[in-house]
Amino acid sequence: MSLIDFSGFVNDLATHSGKAILPFFRTTLAIHDKAHGGAFDPVTEADRAGESTMRHLIRRHFPSHGIVGEEFGSENEDAELVWVLDPVDGTRAFMAGLPLWGTLIGLTRAGKPAFGMMHQPFTGERFSGDGRAARYVGPGGERTLRARSCATLAEATLSATSPRMFEGERLAAFERVEKAARLTRFGCDCYAYCMIAAGHVDLVIEDGLKPYDIVPLIPIIEGAGGVVTSWDGGDPTKGGGVVAAGDPRVHEQALTLLAGG
């Protein structure tokens, strides 16, 4: 069974989780702080409703598959096929009323990202990919996603969710790249990775990611011709520090500066 056969089911997951999540957007929410004495980390009812909906559908249709989710942990995670779910990626954007959060739905085969989707239910946009191709469906119609060419960092548009996600030497490393880039836009969340796939952003550098923050986005970025690794050029699926670029030349220049110049 080809993995591409799952794309219809992923669209169903997006449709139903979107219906569960959207009523909570721009309403007053009961906020739970799941960080224990750490930084503020909002968990919304929307997160729980969206993930419950997706888990229910996966269990019903594919009971042998594993699930790793942001809200309700892991089950059967050693299965050949495992779903990786982040119902509301960009909880700060969600809480501030900004339509830059997204529902991330990923599928891994033998631990490798095989299919991914970012769904933004408010704008009605879906970015998806399987590592070989990537596709956009939204208000403006449908199209193939292709990252743009960008030869040097000096021409690159850089994005990160917030400079506050970097600490100490890693902040200094980020700032070396920021100084070399043409311009930097903060506050993009999962949207930034999709904008690499769509050819509007050249480079995303982030830190402290969880696997479910990045795994669903990898097949979209790579499907559009982009590159995504950890800060040291390794496997990005574990999260932590991640570097994504539309052009391998910019990716390489960023890794060099992150490593010290």
Added chain:
Amino acid sequence: MSLIDFSGFVNDLATHSGKAILPFFRTTLAIHDKAHGGAFDPVTEADRAGESTMRHLIRRHFPSHGIVGEEFGSENEDAELVWVLDPVDGTRAFMAGLPLWGTLIGLTRAGKPAFGMMHQPFTGERFSGDGRAARYVGPGGERTLRARSCATLAEATLSATSPRMFEGERLAAFERVEKAARLTRFGCDCYAYCMIAAGHVDLVIEDGLKPYDIVPLIPIIEGAGGVVTSWDGGDPTKGGGVVAAGDPRVHEQALTLLAGG
């Protein structure tokens, strides 16, 4: 003639400027750098097309009115009624493909903000106000905008477009407020002020604004019950450093910390 009579015309300006601007969103643009040896400041064809469209309509319907625009300067700016236009506020968001830029349309009477609208053509959202009331029209329908209550900075969601907009002592002042706030979201542009009006964000602190960046937003913020001043509590219509809050208590606490604690 009551100023509220202009609301239909403002909707026409929004509709026509949106049609002029939107085809340029998420396309490859010819970028001109209008900063002379300064920071990168993109000007897009969209900006020019949007402002030309609005100026044409204003001149045809209200030839005695003044116009102050981001792209094409001022004409007849001593008139009783003056239009203040920023066709694409949030040019970095626009360039990065993010639907957080907006078209700002303001009307001043005798130099005071009297009516304002923020139009986001991609999401189809319009936030407007006349200083006494404010209104939202968007995909989810229409509603009155009301800022939310927030007693203390410790409970407040703070927003700014980028920490890089502050320098030296003014960065230190911003960071005093940031440390006291519950959470901070960077990268919101004009959208952040509308989210104060809508009751999702409590505080926006920015610096280095132009008058057309803030004048059209003042009647929306105040119409929803919010407060907006300069950093020292004075008139915000000249731009520069601006503090907007949904609750006057948070506004006062922010001014105190900005002034040194």
